[in-house]
Amino acid sequence: MGATFGVEPPKETVDVDIATHLRVRYDGPDRSLLFVETADRPGLLVDLVKTITDINIAVESGEFDTEGLLAKATFHVNYKGKALIKPLQQVLANSLQYFLRRPSTEEASF
Template sequence: MCLTHETTSTSKTTRRASVVVTRASATDEAKQVVPKVIIDNLSDPLATILEIEFGDKLGELADTCEAIRNLGLDISRAEITESNQNRFYVTDHQSSEKITASARLEDLRQTVLTTMCYYHPEAQEFVQQTARNSKPYEVADDAETEYVTPTKKKRQIVPTRITVTSVSNGTKSKLLIETTDRPGLLSEIVRVLKDLNLNVVQAEIDTIGAAAVDTMLCTYHGKALNDNMEQLVVNTLQYYLGRLDRDESY
C-alpha cells in the first residue's frame, strides 16, 4: 500500500509539474509577441498599405493615426481585424496618390515605430535594436594615415542576406533584403540601387522586431537583371548594408 501511495503521489506531482511547465511556456510565448510594421506598395495600385501588429497591446491607434496625418498623409481607409491586425490605406494629402518616395516611406516607418515605443514602452525591447546596439563581429579599419587621430574607426559586420530572383515572366527581378533594422536603412538601399541604375517598380518594407525584411521589384534599363547584374547588386548591397562604420575613442 505504501508503494502504491508513493507512486500515486509521484504521478500527481508529475502532472502538476507538467501543468506548471505548460503555463510557463504559454507565458513565455505571450511575452514574445514581436511588433511588426509592414509598408506594402505591392498590393494596392492606389494606396500604400500600412500594417501594424503588436498582439493585443495597440488599442485604437488614435495617436498613431494623428502622427501619420502630421506627415501630410491621409488615411483613406482603415481595417481592424479580430486577430489584432491593423491595416491603413495611406495616400499623399496633396496628390491623393500612394507614397513612392523612399524618404517619405522612411519617415512613415520611423514615425510609427517611434509612436509605438512612446505609448507602449514594452516594444522598445524589440524595436530598432539597431546594428549599433547588436554585437556583430568587429573589424578594425587599419588604413594608413599620415597623422594620428584621437579616434580609430571600427567596422561592424552586420548579418545581411541578399537574394535576387526573376519574376513576372522575366520582365522584373525581385530583390529580397534581410538585415538588422536601423534608421535610414531604406534610404541607403534606394541610394545604392540608384547608383547602379536600377529602377524600383514596387516595394514592401517590413520591420519585424529588430529585423528589416524588404522586398523590391526592380528593372535594369526596363528589363530583368541578368546574371552579372544580379551578382553586382548582391555584392554592392552586401558591402554597404553588411558593414557599419563607427568611431571608438582610445
C-alpha cells in the same frame, strides 16, 4: 533606455548582430524580385533604394517590414525595363553586401 530597461543600463550586452541575407529572383521578362533581410536602423530604406539606384537599377515598387531588430525588404527591380541578368544580379548583391557591412560614421564625429 530608461523606459525600456529602467534607470540603470542592462548588465548583459544585448546582441544585435543579425546576418544579412540577399536574394534576387526572376519575376518575368520585365523585372526581378530582390529580397533583403538585415539589421534594422533609421534611414535603412532610403539607403537601400539609393544604393540600388546608384548602379542604374530601377526600383518599380517595394515592401518594407520590421520584426524586432530584423528588417525585411522586397523590391521589384529592373534594368532598362528588363529583368536582371546573372552578372548584374551579382553586382547588385555585392554592392548591397558591401554597403550593409560598412560601418556607419556619425556626422557629428568629424
